[in-house]
Amino acid sequence: MTVVQQNTRNIMANKKKPSEKQEFLAQQRREQRRKTAKEEKKKHHKRKIVTTVVCCAAAVAVVAGGITWFVREKPLTQMIPVEKTEHYSVNAAEVSFYAWQIYNSYINSSTGSDSANLPDTEKPLADQNYDNDTTWEAYFTDAAQKYAENVLAYCEAADKENYEFPENISAMVKAAKEQMDFSTLPSSVTQDNVTHALELYFKAQSFSTSVEENMSFTDDELESYYKENAKTMDVCSYMEFSFSYDDSGDSTTISRSEAEELARSLRRCNTKDEFQSWVYDYYAKNTSLTEEDLQSQLSTLYSHNISYTEGDDVSEWAFSGEAKAGDSNLFTDTDNKRITVCLLLDEPKRDESHPVTIRQILFTTNTYESSDGAHSAAEKALEEWNSGEQTESAFAALADQYTEDTTVSGGLYQNITEGQLSSAWQNWCFDATRKSGDVMILDSSYGSCLVYYVEAAEQAGWEMTATNALQNQRYNELQETYQKEADLKSSDWGMRFVTVNNQK
Template identity: 25%
Template sequence: MSASREKKNRQGQEGTGFSDPRTAREAESLKQERRTNIMYAAIGVLFVVVALIVVVVKSGVLQNTVSAATIHGEKYKAEEVNYYYVNAYNSFLNQYGDYISYIGLDPTQSLKAQQSAFSEGQTWHEYFVDQGLATMSSVHALADKAEAEGFTVDDLDEQIKTNLDDLASFVEEFNTNNNTSYTAETYLQAMYGEKMTLDLYKKQVRLAIIASEFSSDYQNNQLSYTLDDLKAEYEANRQDYDVVNYESIFVSGSVPTKDADGNDVEVTDEMTAAAMAEAKTTAEGVLSSFQSGETLEAQSAANEDLSYNFAEEATYSSAPAAAQEWLFDTSRKAGDVTVLEADTGYYVVLFHTRSRYDYNTVDVRHILIQTEASQLAETDEGYDDDVARLKAQAKSQADSLYQAWKDGAATEDSFAELANEQSADPGSNTNGGLYEQVYKGQMVASFNDWCFDESRQKGDTGIVETDYGYHIMYFVGQDDPYWQVQVENALRTQDYNTWYEEVTSGYEATTSKLGLQYVG
């Protein structure tokens, strides 16, 4: 199984819940644009994600004749809307975990009695109704479009069966761990309400798979770009992709709001103007000293009121707002220096270089042997020894697996098979441990350093230690230059957005107050 073939074959999202494709797209964009660690959150089946979280839903008899929502002319009863409502709620709890109390949500209290922190004038109940209906509308819009275009999922029945088998296994384990006696259907009813059936659940799973696969197929297979397309976009919007290297000193023009005794000070416009004028004079003095040969860094070291910064690779958005246009002016040249006014002070900015990311991204496979966590507290006697023992245990396992691979076929395909069998990384242990178009700084330091070692060659292998454990590495090879990856991601996002809005237009949900009383 080659990396290129896997790249073409990876489509869709596994699981019972459908992720809004806009959210999935934004997540992929963020993965390319910001520093992350080696562990990526896996998209798992819903009942595994929510684990023991069971929403207590109204168990009263729903009126079979009452619809709760209408989407594109089709009426849907409360039990179907409730499926997406509960998914939205559980997804939210899973995302925010222990932090939900900080955003004002108390799971032990009625959602209808709590004001949402995310939407003014809404209760949390109304917020999750809206979130659930938005996803439901997306699913139906995409599934309808797929059917209209004759799109099919080759292994649809197999995916549904796998989902139901996983559900049965999970419920069996849940019963064992909690001394309960749920069947798959009664567990679903505890999750979604008494009107939920296996058939209705299968219907939702089927729709989610079709919608997700169709969406992914369009984004990954139907959209394509030539090098000329990428160059044209880059030239038209260079500031979105370039980075600058510069130094700066910031001189504050703010007026203290407390006096020396800690008393409040009423700041007047005159005081602010005077402070800003003084900051400007200081900044101009810094500029003059620089032009006389004293570096910005040296001046800052000698004066604690001068805030120094050296930016090696600053994007347009990460540069100070007051300096963005000046730094990214195409006429800028090395050694340019100026004083720029900001809202609360003045910057002295020294420009060095402007560039793009011309280095090649890389494709790499890995097998993570995770170090088990110690069951002892850090303050317990023997904690350090126990941690060392567990690390040695993981290292020994990694060494043994690595040696077994080398003693076998020792090919990329055999490595991929071993990754699927043995890796603890949920972000890659279903695709042969493969990460593609990895850019510098994306992975944790030791993983990154191994990938971007200048001596690295196709087919290189080794073991790398990180805080997560030991990674058996396989270097697949270099991929496209990072600037091309950035530009293509931007174009793909833009074009997907346009397509998605067209597909979902007209699928906005309308609700029935009578039917919605049975939701949640």
């Protein structure tokens, strides 16, 4: 995880109250507005100053006094270093660029339930509240300041450790700028500002990636971390099926007593095969599902490599230390009128499986109108693959050309653990005979995928979890050290010139 990824994750994931700095700045703005209003009234009856010399002097005076500093806003954004270290600095315009980046990332990455907590993009951010005490404008500008602090701290640390920055940073900046839409960029930000801000970003990113890649931990360190966090790291497997009920008398539903009777019957199944066979017969008797749809439903019964979730009834039971493999239990959810039967297959233990990396090309039934149509499209892509270079990069290019999955580049999915995939993918990806370069068409109810197997990770799942956690710990410690050693100088006054976009 890079410095920017870590910083953005911390900023965006944590919903926190405004800092003392934010509260101070907000109070200063209110006092400034009151002061300006009073002085405007006093000036109303004074004679106008018309000479150029006096006007210039007055302009300097009011800027120094903080009354109408906006008269020279654009040059000041270039002149004032908002964050500064011994060798690096960013001005108000460059911090505005960072704020603009964070804002766009926040808006574009929020989907589903997350989209409810978004500002109105058609209205000024300063007129909308993030919470009771903070506007969205203040939220993003404060985030940008923290972002800039981390970037400068890592650049200083890189110099101190004689780190050699990549020679292609200029090319990276150029490529990044070509992908950006600057239509909403704050008017105070010039292309030179964008270039400088991106240069610093890529330097910080390069060094932080190097730091992370050079972190290593002994087997004893990993084992010690596991022992301290076994409950949250262990995984288990179980079968699960729910009966929904309704006592309203609706002939299309079953009553609670009927659901309880069915649940008790299913609970007598002590193995995976027995459990699955019972549910198969239940579906066949009570529904008109096709065999394909029925098999699809059966695939949802099995939950593999499931970790502990505090407060979840099934999880609390499975990880209690009392439940044994082959035990089953009933869970009644009266709010949602549902009774769930859970059969524990494997007791909690550390994950010894090795996560895998794959690439895939998705063809959906929506686009190709049927399962056969989607499968046929996958077969054509496979023919094209077989007639080409048959390398991973060639498959990635094919994925970029044909896949309907736009969430990843080149169809790449990394470090997939057992339990994350549906049964067909699970069986194929974690087959002991699987080797790099294997290709297969896998079908599902929503379409077909042409899948390329890249590799399995060297570390087991539990080792990877422990390594990532220890990396984060050490990373946070280093980040704190780098910021302290960088001796950052911040300008609260300069932050007054930082904006997010052109909404006024």
